[in-house]
Amino acid sequence: MNQDYIKADPWSIIEEGFDARRVKSSESLFSIGNGAMGQRANFEEQYSGPTFQGSYIAGVYYPDKTRVGWWKNGYPEYFAKVINAPNWIGIDVNINGEALDLNNCKMVSDFKRELNMKEGWLSRSFTATLQNDIQVKVETKRFLSLDLDEVGAIAYNITPLNSDATIAFIPYLDSGITNEDSNWDDKFWDTTNVSHKNDQAFIEAKTMKTNFHTCTFMSSQLFLNKKPLSSSHKTQTDATRINFRYEHTVKENETYAIHKFGGYVVDRNHDKNKLVAIAQNIIEKSKNKGYEQLLEDQKKAWDAIWNMSDISIEGDVKAQQGIRFNIFQLNQTYLGRDAKLNIGPKGFTGEKYGGSTYWDTEAYCIPFYMATKDQKVARTLLEYRYHHLEKAIENAAKLGFSNGAALYPMVTMNGEECHNEWEITFEEIHRNGAIAYAIFNYQRFTGDYSYVPEKGLEVLIGIARFWQQRASFSTEKNQYVILGVTGPNEYENNVNNNWYTNYIAQWCINFAMESIAIVKRDFSKDYERIIKKTALTQTEISSWKSVADHMYLPYSEKHEVYLQQDGFLDKNLITVSELDKSQRPINQKWSWDRILRSPYIKQADTLQGFYFFEDHFDEGTLERHFDFYEPFTVHESSLSPCVHSIQAAKLNRMEQAYTFYLRTSRLDLDDYNHEVHEGLHITSMAGTWMSIVEGFGGMRVRNNTLSFTPRIPEQWSAYSFKINFRNQIIKVTVNQKETAFELEGSEKLDILVNNKMLTLEPNKSLSFS
């Protein structure tokens, strides 16, 4: 744990007291988003201290030139970069001629931020004494509307406490913004028009190269002591900025307030020639509702989300706060409304890495969305990859593959590769496996067998083709091998026969072959269409089968474990607990070569395979592998603790499972990885959800049956979650004595609990001890 300033609270993230050193961290932690846009918790008013300004529009990116020291064939020339969008939240405040700036006050007291997760808003309050000795009380609240997802609203209240004061609110729009994370200092935005009409302002700007046309807009209402104040404003514009100045002489203890409405309209969703008119329409709609009503709608919208996706934990406020923070951020990032979006690793909280889509989506995020949303949402996530299939085939072709073999990019925004380290871009090919696995997992969980014939099979064929071509035959081993890969454990590069990769490659081919057989049998029209489109032959399928049937899987007879890769046992096998603490985290202390030749594992690798393919191994085998690999695991990836928590729970090691749970759920709140200022780890938050539902709750779907093996950490008195299983909602409540099930649905449902069949009746509760 690196920080501990967030107050424990079941429903809110709270910071008390102003500390300039925490500003960047809090800007990340208090970020807000609504799936269509999002922003770091930057102050509305001027702030001259260290800050990381960020406001992001979903799906709007810039193709930045790739930066490398030494070019390698196959690197992408350009890659999609998340970019900072024009600022619409800005409200400069001027008090008797002095700008309010928390970095430049004589005193700041009673500073408090709250991110209210239950209702979906961010507030801030403080008392400040300016250099001119005027003392003011400030209270602000803002939110990004879930209902009208192109608009956000801010209420900014200011009360002079020790004298009358002339106060000016200067709400503004600004497209003269820069990126924190820029490769070449290129200018990303081209501002094409700055305009205003009455109390509305607009900046039209398009991204360079990608030509996303956007209109950033604002309009405001003024209040004195909560009563509307008809107020004229002075307008000031330059090439990339527009200010409205609303000035009023405010008596001591009177409250002057502004409600600012702003946001973006983008030609991803609208005619690019009508953006200003559409923005005007949205402003009108928002102002007609008014700030208070919009806020009421916001509470209702979040209430609906929480009603389905909340996990309650009793007896452990920090654990409770952690899981809700994770669920809240996931919903802020992605709601499944737009098929072209995905779940970026930093969501709307930072810019690092570029691209929005990693294998995290398939491996970690889909289970969460599948169980807490309508199953269409998970299907939309699968379709996202279907839409990128052509680009995955092109990507594989760049690396020398042919005949429709598909290699999905490591990182992408639009289907093209965004990453440029050869050992990752070219070699971390197991990502292809997760994409096939998600199709399998979706089908297993939802029982929706229509996706494979309609779309999924083409993806599976492209992936199977890739694996068949990527494997090579070793005459030495008389088996197929996969040379030169990086497994999920990125602390190994360019290894031969990573067990996880070989195993999932074999599984992908088998699953593709099974799926082909089923589609042929049950969906003959789809089968004909797909065979024609892919030119797939029986001979080719035989060549796949040969690879799958003779895949080499490294194994140690002595240890009775599969080996993470060839040569793993040659390492100096000193466990993490024997390693001096001063050496941790090794990714900040050691040079890369030292990390690579060490036995230390960044995140589940062999154990990731045991997580995906749990049913292929008995519990003793899992235990042997867990006991072999976990002691070498440093968990320096955000994706590591959750899988280990699930497996520890399965092995009934509850104390260990609980420790891993805390680490995954409070990774950002407590800043375990010393990097929260760069943004949050969004995708691993879905792993936190899994570690409760699949770990403690032991939720599985096997043979079309929902099953549970409930366990509870001794630190908790009870926890509960809901699962949307094939359009029936099951609520599970576990306490130290028993588990209660409640079915919100219309039909009976048979479930397995601790391997015993239980029949749930609609709208009845059933306990099981």
Added chain:
Amino acid sequence: MNQDYIKADPWSIIEEGFDARRVKSSESLFSIGNGAMGQRANFEEQYSGPTFQGSYIAGVYYPDKTRVGWWKNGYPEYFAKVINAPNWIGIDVNINGEALDLNNCKMVSDFKRELNMKEGWLSRSFTATLQNDIQVKVETKRFLSLDLDEVGAIAYNITPLNSDATIAFIPYLDSGITNEDSNWDDKFWDTTNVSHKNDQAFIEAKTMKTNFHTCTFMSSQLFLNKKPLSSSHKTQTDATRINFRYEHTVKENETYAIHKFGGYVVDRNHDKNKLVAIAQNIIEKSKNKGYEQLLEDQKKAWDAIWNMSDISIEGDVKAQQGIRFNIFQLNQTYLGRDAKLNIGPKGFTGEKYGGSTYWDTEAYCIPFYMATKDQKVARTLLEYRYHHLEKAIENAAKLGFSNGAALYPMVTMNGEECHNEWEITFEEIHRNGAIAYAIFNYQRFTGDYSYVPEKGLEVLIGIARFWQQRASFSTEKNQYVILGVTGPNEYENNVNNNWYTNYIAQWCINFAMESIAIVKRDFSKDYERIIKKTALTQTEISSWKSVADHMYLPYSEKHEVYLQQDGFLDKNLITVSELDKSQRPINQKWSWDRILRSPYIKQADTLQGFYFFEDHFDEGTLERHFDFYEPFTVHESSLSPCVHSIQAAKLNRMEQAYTFYLRTSRLDLDDYNHEVHEGLHITSMAGTWMSIVEGFGGMRVRNNTLSFTPRIPEQWSAYSFKINFRNQIIKVTVNQKETAFELEGSEKLDILVNNKMLTLEPNKSLSFS
């Protein structure tokens, strides 16, 4: 072969006919240098076509910021970059108001360049018709003086052929220059003063950050029909440039000429506050001698070099031209006069890569300098690494090594690492082995046993410490292993147990232990000093011995060969001859992962070990390894053909040896690697020399005895070379019938020829058939 425009000639490099597309290639090929400075063959007069301007001062560099896509711990923050220095060769020519510019003439005919290697000068002649229809004949010659190595001289003659003309020579100095190869577009030079006095001009400039102070200078003499012309000039200066304008009305068929003297003085050699005065002194000295006398001195100086280092080949002009070009460029690059200099991979012909010193120096260059120069020169090259020992220890410490373990940088200018790819910088550690091997090789060849006690032993101890720490014990193999390395074959990265690396590590430890024992026995004062300085204990030496005694060396019983690395036999072992030609060169056609998992070898790796440690293996073993590895070798490193040529000759495969010889000797002239425009491959040129002397000549030194096993390709009628063996000169002439030996010395010398002892008498010739 990629180009074929260089005329075959035994002593000159000749280009005929002007082709703008060849300008950059010729600028590299016709480069001149004198060990202290050098320059690409840029035109003196203005040229508006594509050109790569380059003039370099030995030892003057700039610490450029490292550029990477994704930072890894241990990367250097800055690295030494070769930089383009102020231009002193420029002479703009103006004819009746029009600038002479070969890219902008109505016609250019009779264009010819010649690089006369025998005499050490570059000439150019052409007839040009300007846009104003004046036709002129131009003849230029320039050289960088070997005797006065801070000065160069240019004779520029111009003759109007079809009318009288007013001709202006505008010699200039210019420090407003840029680098072709710049990471961050930083400005490298800060011009501090531009001054002139009478007919002398000076630009004082210092490099940013490194603060090398330089004075670039010029002065000129004018002639009409070879008679001195007292001529006044107009002066024009700006912040980074000074022009003198000498104008004269020249009658048709009269020749107007300028002799320009220019160059650099640098505070590496002089008091930085006296640079202008020193430059004035050099100008006076040069002008007193005059251009013609300087040229005569140049011829004599080159004659002395050739007298010792020439290799003549009869019956094969292209082979003859190739070897002389190689020897000439090596001598232009490095003459052994300055202990802080080394042999840059591009010499003074380009900027690529940064740094000047690679393992090439020890592995390829030292043998050439050792046998063709005073043995002090080789010793100076060894001392260069001794002076960098502290930095090598610091470098190792950055990677987690301790107790004086030394890792020499992959690329360096001042002892600090200049390279930033983890798989090279951190893993291509075999370079340490070559540095120890060079000490061994020097001692073996020269019989100078004083270097090790005086300096070499400390280097050997640092290197042995590194290997002991870098190896780790495999309980699985019950032997020491070296994990995660890149061998000489850079088409493999992060492999385990590269045989060459493990073998040379073992050898280094053994050689260090032997050397310690000898120093202890024979140089006890040095021994005490070194033991005190290094705090070396017997316990530590025992730990080294344990590693060397139990070093794992991968071996295939089936193939009876050492394996390049663990897992080599798992590859798809298709030979290069079976590979479709369209796939070559693989480094331009394939993505990096594909190269890595292929069996293809960039340059000798296991065979490099057989080259260094030839005596450890019998000929049958060499043959088996050569036959196993060469068929997988693509020779895409400039350093590859020479070693294979030597081994093919040893195996009496003369046709193959000859093919490899042509490839190495004409690599740049024929541009095999499609990159000669970036500069020449200087260090591999020493390999060319080895392929004749050690390959065809079979020269070795074993047990203090010089031996030969002469062979001759059937394409040649004869060849000859000289060896400076312990201050006696042996000339060897081989023809199809016999080998003649001639001893230039004062004492008899026993040599072995085809394993038979032969006694050479001073100044007598002896034949052997």
